[in-house]
Amino acid sequence: MFPRPSQQRIAAAREAIGPDIKLMCDINQRWRVEQAIDIGKRVEDSGVGLFWLEDVTSHDDYAGLARVTAALSTPVAGGEYLWGIVPFRHMVETRSVDIVMIDQVRSGGITHWLKIAGMAEAFNLPVVSHGVPEIHVHLVGAAPNGLTVEYMPRLFHLWEEVPVPVNGELAMPTTPGLGLKFDEVAIRTFGVA
Numbered sequence: 001m002f003p004r005p006s007q008q009r010i011a012a013a014r015e016a017i018g019p020d021i022k023l024m025c026d027i028n029q030r031w032r033v034e035q036a037i038d039i040g041k042r043v044e045d046s047g048v049g050l051f052w053l054e055d056v057t058s059h060d061d062y063a064g065l066a067r068v069t070a071a072l073s074t075p076v077a078g079g080e081y082l083w084g085i086v087p088f089r090h091m092v093e094t095r096s097v098d099i100v101m102i103d104q105v106r107s108g109g110i111t112h113w114l115k116i117a118g119m120a121e122a123f124n125l126p127v128v129s130h131g132v133p134e135i136h137v138h139l140v141g142a143a144p145n146g147l148t149v150e151y152m153p154r155l156f157h158l159w160e161e162v163p164v165p166v167n168g169e170l171a172m173p174t175t176p177g178l179g180l181k182f183d184e185v186a187i188r189t190f191g192v193a
Contacts, residue, residue, distance in 0.1 A: 006039060023050055024077070025053050025054065033057050036056040036068045037067070043074070052099055054078065059078060060081075062096045078091070078096065078097040079100050080130035080131075083106050083107070085116060092120055097125070099125065099128055100116070100120040103129070103131055104132065105132065110139065117145060127147060133151050133163060133170060134155065134156065135178055138173075161179070162180070
């Protein structure tokens with residue numbers, strides 16, 4: 001039984017999608033450390049089987065995140081709110097998360113994303129992406145510790161062709177570079193003169 005609405009929603013989601021689909025839960029930095037541990041343990045005890053809990057508390061509370069990560073068997077993911085390389089160093093050195101989530105826009109671009117992925121690999125941590133799957137499909141695919149690409153097709157209308165899901169995975173483009181070409185009609189329609 002779930003006494004709290006957040007646990008009820010997680011249980012309802014699991015029931016709706018069934019046991020074979022990976023279920024993640026994004027808290028968007030809303031819980032205090034003690035709440036994250038308390039609710040996380042009760043969700044674990046319920047048998048819902050989360051693939052990860054994401055952004056459970058403030059993104060820069062490395063010690064607090066490490067407490068949550070140490071207390072739960074459910075993997076804790078985080079990092080999408082970090083800007084640049086140095087905050088990721090703090091995150092991995094303090095073992096704040098089990099899964100490092102990298103946003104290539106916020107981290108400083110493709111080169112910085114790959115450097116952060118390498119840093120995470122040195123700590124034996126997997127990496128996942130945040131947003132922009134049309135670029136991240138390449139980065140996660142290139143990282144030996146790449147786990148999954150977050151599928152948020154917000155900018156897909158800007159491109160002539162984009163990576164498409166095939167059997168639950170994004171198909172890697174085979175054309176040169178990122179395999180992206182701007183849709184000129186979309187650029188004219190949405191562009192600012």
